[in-house]
Amino acid sequence: MKSRLDIPMLKLSITVFCVVVLICATAIAGSYYFMYLGKTEFGKARNNLQSKRSAYEELIQKNNLFVEYAKKFNQLKSKGMVGNENRLSWIEALQHANSSLKLPQINYNISPQKLIPPEMIDPAIIEVSVTRTAMELQLEMLHEGDLFHLLEVLKQKSGGYFILDECTMNQTRRFKEEEIDITKANIRSNCKLSWIQVSLQPPIVGVTP
Structure with missing residues (x-):
């Protein structure tokens, strides 16, 4: 008994297979895309954090400098050096x-x-x-x-x-x-x-x- 090739079923199988491959390819491409976006956003966030950290450290340095000069200024003032002579x-x-x-x-x-x-x-x-x-x-x-x-x-x-x-x-x-x-x-x-x-x-x- 000879089996006959079911052409319609074969076409359907190939079509389904192609659709599945396309979906998988799209999913993989989407995963890479979102991974790229995630890395990009992470890089931006890291740079932003580093920028804010640098600004904070600069602010601390300026504050320390201000405290140091304020201390020296008060020392000069306590000696009577600041202001008009008496x-x-x-x-x-x-x-x-x-x-x-x-x-x-x-x-x-x-x-x-x-x-x-x-x-x-x-x-x-x-x-x-x-x-x-x-x-x-x-x-x-x-x-x-x-x-x-x-x-x-x-x-x-x-x-x-x-x-x-x-x-x-x-x-x-x-x-x-x-x-x-x-x-x-x-x-x-x-x-x-x-x-x-x-x-x-x-x-x-x-x-x-």
């Missing part, structure tokens, strides 16, 4: 020191305020003017310790910041050790100081370099 406070500090030392003589001379040239200042500092005011002290003292005591009182009570540029001391007269008179001036001293002031503004008009 000459009256300097003079009152000298008088306060002399009230306890009872120096035979104390004279002072304060020069006009001068602007420190910008090239002598850190270029990273902007919108700031730094000035220097020279003071000369002429003292007659009983002994060397009076000078150190006066400078310490000036540092603590003046409300300003100064640099000791130079100091000289000389005996006012020759004598033997047993002839020292603690009631009279035995040493003469000449000292030069520089009072430093910082203003948070462009150079002051009228103040010469």
Whole structure:
């Protein structure tokens, strides 16, 4: 008995097979496409996260820098370096020191305020003017310790910041050790100081370099 080839059934089988292959191919292609989209979105999300992390780290660095400079600024302010100079406070500090030392003589001379040239200042500092005011002290003292005591009182009570540029001391007269008179001036001293002031503004008009 011979079997006959069922042409319609064969065509249907081939058609179904082709449809299944097409569906599978489409599914595989779709899977790759969505996988590609997923990788792309993941890459974008990762880059976005990295960007935000970098921005956050930069913000932290700026904040730390601000805290550091704020601390330095407060240190300068506590020393009396920031703002306008207070000459009256300097003079009152000298008088306060002399009230306890009872120096035979104390004279002072304060020069006009001068602007420190910008090239002598850190270029990273902007919108700031730094000035220097020279003071000369002429003292007659009983002994060397009076000078150190006066400078310490000036540092603590003046409300300003100064640099000791130079100091000289000389005996006012020759004598033997047993002839020292603690009631009279035995040493003469000449000292030069520089009072430093910082203003948070462009150079002051009228103040010469």
